Amino acid sequence: MDVIEAIKARKSIRAFKPDPIPRTILEDILRTASLSPSAANIQPWEFVVVTGETLKKLTQANIDKSKAGETGSWDLRRGAGRSQVPEVYLKRLVAIQTRIQAQMNYIREDKEKRAEWMQRGFRYFGAPAVIIITMEKSLGDTHFFDIGIVTQTICLAAVEHGLGTCIQGQGVMYPNMIREMFGIPDSKHLVIAIAIGYPDWSHPANQMKSDRESLENLSTWFGFKE
Secondary structure, three states, rough: OOOHHHHHHHOOOOOOOOOOHHHHHHHHHHHHOOOOOOOOHHHOOOEEEHHOOOHHHHHHHHHHHHOOOOOOOOOOOOOOOHOOOHHHHHHHHHHHHHHHHHOOOOOOHHHOHHHHHHHHHOOOHHHHHHHHHHHEHHHHHHHHHHHHHHHHHHHHHHHHHHHOOEEEEEHHHOOHHHHHHHHHOOEEEEEEEEEEEEEEOOOHHHOOOOOOOOOHHOOOOOOOOO
């Protein structure tokens, strides 16, 4: 697939078929993604790939902690609180949340439905595999940019294989539990999780595609002749 087509085709998938992904395909995706650029060629990314019965144990552990009332603590959660975020960004956040609620036929005040949707996220939306990306804490914040690049490349490479993805901070909301389960040392950030699998296009969660702000609102140009 042409790279521009892949960029346009990629979207967040929130419902997957149970079909397993051959390991050879996942290896091909990660080898391709490993060609991503990084500052000084540090290549800070490391991948923990989970599937099968081990993934079932991970999702159940997520659900158990969620039901026990543990709010979780994403390694990357930092910065200003929501009340300090400029309104333009909050509007985009509210817009996508509202569209998801409408698509899944529930309202924010419906606590039961909202909890059910949250648990779907902790189950990685039924994906047959999950890629958790880690990075050494000692490398510093600069290399989170590199992790963003490799994450996008994974998602684009997945499109070539007919796979869908969903990038999830929620997927690593209980980092200490995940570290213990997979023997990941505390010296590593659990940066992000990527749910990956064959999309279930019949599911209402996959019937929407998020909007994008117009280029006119995002760019300022200098030195160009009209």
